[in-house]
Amino acid sequence: xxxxxxxxxxxxxxxxxxxxxxxxxxxxxxxxxxxxxxxxxxxxxxxxxxxxxxxxxxxxxxxxxxxxxxxxxxxxxxxxxxxxxxxxxxxxxxxxxxxxxxxxxxxxxxxxxxxxxxxxxxxxxxxxxxxxxxxxxxxxxxxxxxxxxxxxxxxxxxxxxxxxxxxxxxxxxxxxxxxxxxxxxxxxxxxxxxxxxxxxxxxxxxxxxxxxxxxxxxxxxxxxxxxxxxxxxxxxx
Amino acid sequence: xxxxxxxxxxxxxxxxxxxxxxxxxxxxxxxxxxxxxxxxxxxxxxxxxxxxxxxxxxxxxxxxxxxxxxxxxxxxxxxxxxxxxxxxxxxxxxxxxxxxxxxxxxxxxxxxxxxxxxxxxxxxxxxxxxxxxxxxxxxxxxxxxxxxxxxxxxxxxxxxxxxxxxxxxxxxxxxxxxxxxxxxxxxxxxxxxxxxxxxxxxxxxxxxxxxxxxxxxxxxxxxxxxxxxxxxxxxxx
Numbered sequence: 001x002x003x004x005x006x007x008x009x010x011x012x013x014x015x016x017x018x019x020x021x022x023x024x025x026x027x028x029x030x031x032x033x034x035x036x037x038x039x040x041x042x043x044x045x046x047x048x049x050x051x052x053x054x055x056x057x058x059x060x061x062x063x064x065x066x067x068x069x070x071x072x073x074x075x076x077x078x079x080x081x082x083x084x085x086x087x088x089x090x091x092x093x094x095x096x097x098x099x100x101x102x103x104x105x106x107x108x109x110x111x112x113x114x115x116x117x118x119x120x121x122x123x124x125x126x127x128x129x130x131x132x133x134x135x136x137x138x139x140x141x142x143x144x145x146x147x148x149x150x151x152x153x154x155x156x157x158x159x160x161x162x163x164x165x166x167x168x169x170x171x172x173x174x175x176x177x178x179x180x181x182x183x184x185x186x187x188x189x190x191x192x193x194x195x196x197x198x199x200x201x202x203x204x205x206x207x208x209x210x211x212x213x214x215x216x217x218x219x220x221x222x223x224x225x226x227x228x229x230x231x232x233x234x235x236x237x
Numbered sequence: 238x239x240x241x242x243x244x245x246x247x248x249x250x251x252x253x254x255x256x257x258x259x260x261x262x263x264x265x266x267x268x269x270x271x272x273x274x275x276x277x278x279x280x281x282x283x284x285x286x287x288x289x290x291x292x293x294x295x296x297x298x299x300x301x302x303x304x305x306x307x308x309x310x311x312x313x314x315x316x317x318x319x320x321x322x323x324x325x326x327x328x329x330x331x332x333x334x335x336x337x338x339x340x341x342x343x344x345x346x347x348x349x350x351x352x353x354x355x356x357x358x359x360x361x362x363x364x365x366x367x368x369x370x371x372x373x374x375x376x377x378x379x380x381x382x383x384x385x386x387x388x389x390x391x392x393x394x395x396x397x398x399x400x401x402x403x404x405x406x407x408x409x410x411x412x413x414x415x416x417x418x419x420x421x422x423x424x425x426x427x428x429x430x431x432x433x434x435x436x437x438x439x440x441x442x443x444x445x446x447x448x449x450x451x452x453x454x455x456x457x458x459x460x461x462x463x464x465x466x467x468x469x470x471x472x473x474x
Contacts, residue, residue: 070320077314083307090324094331108468174425178418185411188428189468195429231345233422 014072025061026141032103037130041123048110058100065093088214095203102196109189116186129197136204149215155208162201163228169194170230251309262298263378269340274367278360285347295337302330325451332440339433346426353423366434373441386452392445399438406431407467
């Protein structure tokens with residue numbers, strides 16, 4: 001009996017160290033989102049370069065998490081709930097890695113946008129989107145640590161706001177491009193950035209669903225409304 | 238000794254059923270890529286709708302794979318190599334699910350593109366890209382089944398061709414839009430599709446890297462050349 005107790009707490013310690021890694025990774029990704037958006041708004045190529053370089057550390061942390069998780073599974077042979085936690089953490093880490101990639105891509109486009117004429121209003125809108133996604137990510141990580149499905153559910157709903165911001169920007173960019181062909185290149189890059197932030201929101205949403213699954217054992221209903229409707233836009237309104 | 242033999246072959250059977258699932262999923266994703274590109278080229282809204290609906294089955298298969306993998310880990314408690322195989326399969330499944338999402342998105346845009354004027358040459362180019370990605374995926378799955386790192390390495394190299402096709406299209410779309418503002422909306426959607434196919438290629442590349450890791454125990458060198466350079470394009474040439 002005492003032996004079992006000992007094994008259980010060793011697993012708990014392992015799990016805590018894995019959770020600490022995911023929180024560290026999450027913090028780095030949050031910073032990448034904000035710093036990426038800020039360096040874009042400032043057209044600060046040097047700050048953007050720092051975000052790009054920082055992505056390597058995020059990738060390395062995901063590798064470390066994968067190895068650590070494999071090690072824990074191998075030596076502790078967890079089952080049921082414990083195993084579910086570890087497999088969920090791996091999926092969270094994979095989503096974080098992808099969000100980091102999108103932040104890197106945003107930073108990458110800063111250098112070319114620095115050479116082009118700014119598009120009125122777009123920087124502020126992109127920064128708002130990025131800040132909202134970063135807030136959603138922070139709350140998702142909190143919901144994960146506290147196994148709080150309610151907070152994770154709120155995140156799911158908030159993703160619609162991000163989608164709406166993206167829809168508005170998509171139409172704005174189309175209008176800009178039609179009015180002024182010289183704005184086309186800048187709008188294409190800005191539009192990509194907007195889409196990438198919208199995708200970050202989708203990834204955070206996936207993470208929040210994982211957290212709900214982890215806390216309740218069930219995935220949330222699939223039929224929550226989809227916010228990005230631009231795939232159907234034939235003309236800007 | 239006999240007991241151990243028995244356990245080992247039970248694991249092998251489990252592993253085979255997991256591999257069969259991933260191959261089934263891979264086949265469905267290959268079909269989604271080809272059918273998505275074909276229905277786009279034909280502006281066949283009904284065929285596109287079928288691709289969209291088919292994505293649910295791909296998602297369900299990923300869920301099934303996750304559950305099956307968790308079950309096998311729980312009852313067989315695999316270590317070292319066996320565990321690595323199962324964790325790799327989960328990552329392959331996650332990549333397949335994302336490729337399926339991109340195919341679904343391509344199909345989604347078919348209905349709006351059916352209402353717009355076609356952009357000369359773009360359909361054939363997108364079909365070529367899609368076919369190349371599907372070939373890469375088929376070879377990656379073959380390399381997985383046969384644990385063939387050589388074939389997986391070839392896939393890594395071929396992704397550059399996909400990137401180059403995307404670069405050429407990106408410049409073409411910019412030129413079209415500047416020459417004719419009425420082409421802007423169609424070009425925006427087509428460009429998204431091109432970018433999504435390019436991302437499918439990146440995901441297949443990630444899968445090929447996983448296969449190499451699985452076959453050799455090492456990830457391939459990180460510094461293979463990146464083919465998509467459009468983040469730096471300020472003006473079409």
